[in-house]
Amino acid sequence: MKNTIIIYRKQLKDTGKNMALWIQFVMFPVMAAIMENSIRVEGMPEHFFVGMFTVMHVGMAPLTVSAAIISEEKEKNTLRMLRFANVKPLEYLCGTGGFVFTACMAGGVAFGFLGGYMGEKLLLFCLIMAAGILASMLFGAAIGVWSRTQIAATAVVTPMMMVFAFLPMLAMFNQTIEKIADIAYSQHIQLLLNSLNAGTPAEAKNVIVIAANVMIAAVLFGIAYRRRGLM
Amino acid sequence: MAIKTAIDIRRVTQYFGEQKVLADITLSVEKGEIIGLLGPSGAGKTTLIKIMTGQLVPSAGSVMLDGHDMAEAKQEMYRNIGMMMDDLGFYERLSGYDNLKIFAGFYDVPEARVREVLEQVGLYRYRKSPVQKFSKGMKNRLALSRAVLHRPAFLFLDEPTAGLDPATTLQIHKMIGQMQKDGVTIFLTTHNMVEAEKLCKHVALLHDGSIVEYGEPQAINRKYNYRNRLKIHLYSGEDIELELQNAKEAAKTVFEYLQSGQIETIHSAEPDLESVFLELTGRSLQEGRQDAEEDWSFGKAD
Numbered sequence: 304m305k306n307t308i309i310i311y312r313k314q315l316k317d318t319g320k321n322m323a324l325w326i327q328f329v330m331f332p333v334m335a336a337i338m339e340n341s342i343r344v345e346g347m348p349e350h351f352f353v354g355m356f357t358v359m360h361v362g363m364a365p366l367t368v369s370a371a372i373i374s375e376e377k378e379k380n381t382l383r384m385l386r387f388a389n390v391k392p393l394e395y396l397c398g399t400g401g402f403v404f405t406a407c408m409a410g411g412v413a414f415g416f417l418g419g420y421m422g423e424k425l426l427l428f429c430l431i432m433a434a435g436i437l438a439s440m441l442f443g444a445a446i447g448v449w450s451r452t453q454i455a456a457t458a459v460v461t462p463m464m465m466v467f468a469f470l471p472m473l474a475m476f477n478q479t480i481e482k483i484a485d486i487a488y489s490q491h492i493q494l495l496l497n498s499l500n501a502g503t504p505a506e507a508k509n510v511i512v513i514a515a516n517v518m519i520a521a522v523l524f525g526i527a528y529r530r531r532g533l534m
Numbered sequence: 535m536a537i538k539t540a541i542d543i544r545r546v547t548q549y550f551g552e553q554k555v556l557a558d559i560t561l562s563v564e565k566g567e568i569i570g571l572l573g574p575s576g577a578g579k580t581t582l583i584k585i586m587t588g589q590l591v592p593s594a595g596s597v598m599l600d601g602h603d604m605a606e607a608k609q610e611m612y613r614n615i616g617m618m619m620d621d622l623g624f625y626e627r628l629s630g631y632d633n634l635k636i637f638a639g640f641y642d643v644p645e646a647r648v649r650e651v652l653e654q655v656g657l658y659r660y661r662k663s664p665v666q667k668f669s670k671g672m673k674n675r676l677a678l679s680r681a682v683l684h685r686p687a688f689l690f691l692d693e694p695t696a697g698l699d700p701a702t703t704l705q706i707h708k709m710i711g712q713m714q715k716d717g718v719t720i721f722l723t724t725h726n727m728v729e730a731e732k733l734c735k736h737v738a739l740l741h742d743g744s745i746v747e748y749g750e751p752q753a754i755n756r757k758y759n760y761r762n763r764l765k766i767h768l769y770s771g772e773d774i775e776l777e778l779q780n781a782k783e784a785a786k787t788v789f790e791y792l793q794s795g796q797i798e799t800i801h802s803a804e805p806d807l808e809s810v811f812l813e814l815t816g817r818s819l820q821e822g823r824q825d826a827e828e829d830w831s832f833g834k835a836d
Contacts, residue, residue: 380623388640
């Protein structure tokens with residue numbers, strides 16, 4: 304536990320000095336806040352921008368950041384030094400994963416307040432966010448572990464995050480894309496948020512698809528870890 | 535008092551695919567000794583260090599550190615090992631102090647020790663600067679301070695002074711010497727024969743994965759002193775080497791120079807480790823070094 308906390312603190316400090324990563328956490332909440340307060344179009348659903356940017360935040364930030372952190376540590380051989388300090392892979396993953404999760408959830412809570420969610424609704428909103436962030440983070444960690452360099456990780460992460468982040472929005476305009484999006488966790492995060500906003504019960508399918516995505520991401524992470532290892 | 539074996543390398547062989555990079559290496563290092571592994575680039579030095587520190591499991595043979603087999607007991611042994619590899623592995627956006635503080639936390643070392651080691655390497659006044667702004671020499675000193683932070687019993691140094699200026703090299707040599715006095719067993723790889731002769735009790739010359747010579751540096755030099763030469767430096771700047779096989783002839787020449795008052799200095803011209811290595815292998819210790827240094831200097835921060 305001690306080592307996990309040290310890794311968490313290290314990551315907090317390091318990310319604070321890494322503009323490229325730091326911006327991932329704040330970009331979408333800030334954009335949502337600005338647009339919510341500056342753009343008013345008649346007929347536009349209430350908190351339209353919050354809904355749109357929430358899914359982008361879930362699809363992009365955890366994926367990009369976890370892949371970037373792990374691949375950078377591999378590339379710069381800092382993981383090897385951690386190993387010599389007797390840091391176990393699980394401690395490292397918990398510390399780094401814990402940081403990415405809480406930092407992304409902080410953005411999630413900001414979205415919750417921007418969207419006017421309160422009480423039980425805010426709690427449900429955060430749960431939906433947490434499920435999406437977990438799936439995204441696991442996919443990112445799998446890519447980070449698999450990649451030997453940051454450039455290699457970015458080459459995989461960029462198209463993947465574009466798909467997960469923008470698919471739900473594009474699915475609104477095209478039925479074929481909607482069918483494809485039906486297997487992506489981000490689409491079902493969007494659908495769950497729509498249900499929450501409308502006050503209608505969530506469909507079991509939404510939860511099943513998200514859970515399946517989490518499991519696939521976990522399996523991919525397991526394969527990457529066994530084949531390439533952390534150090 | 536019985537001398538304790540600290541590092542025991544027994545018949546270590548390593549293959550990468552079909553390629554044999556280490557062949558039947560056997561070495562024994564006493565507690566508190568500095569041993570140097572000399573060889574040109576690609577000789578297998580780093581591979582051997584990786585095996586000794588449990589980063590690689592050898593294809594055959596074993597490495598025992600303080601009686602523990604590194605292929606099995608590496609996790610428990612890491613507490614006793616300090617490492618300085620060629621790729622230093624720092625969190626470059628963080629300060630030198632923060633980097634060491636992280637590791638002090640892992641090792642349960644009090645924070646006061648961070649200040650102590652930074653002062654030892656002369657980096658305390660730069661403690662708040664991010665590591666990415668450090669020069670190559672400062673990074674090496676920081677790496678050395680991290681390696682000794684937890685007062686390890688074993689120190690593995692992979693080319694600790696490669697590419698450094700003479701002043702920094704001297705500072706690192708002093709630190710290594712001090713650690714040896716403190717009883718640390720030090721295993722260092724180097725291309726630098728002067729460094730090896732100055733620091734090491736024993737050296738092993740590694741060529742194509744095999745140890746071609748082992749012993750005390752001076753003893754090795756004497757062993758290969760076949761030609762028994764004398765080197766005379768004249769006031770005119772001219773250097774003259776005399777072969778002493780024909781002692782009468784040589785003595786006559788020296789006497790003539792002495793009589794004419796031309797001699798500034800006279801030295802015995804024993805071979806050094808570089809020339810011994812060249813004689814044994816037909817290769818220079820510096821081989822492959824120049825290219826590597828040129829590659830490195832392209833991006834160096836100095």
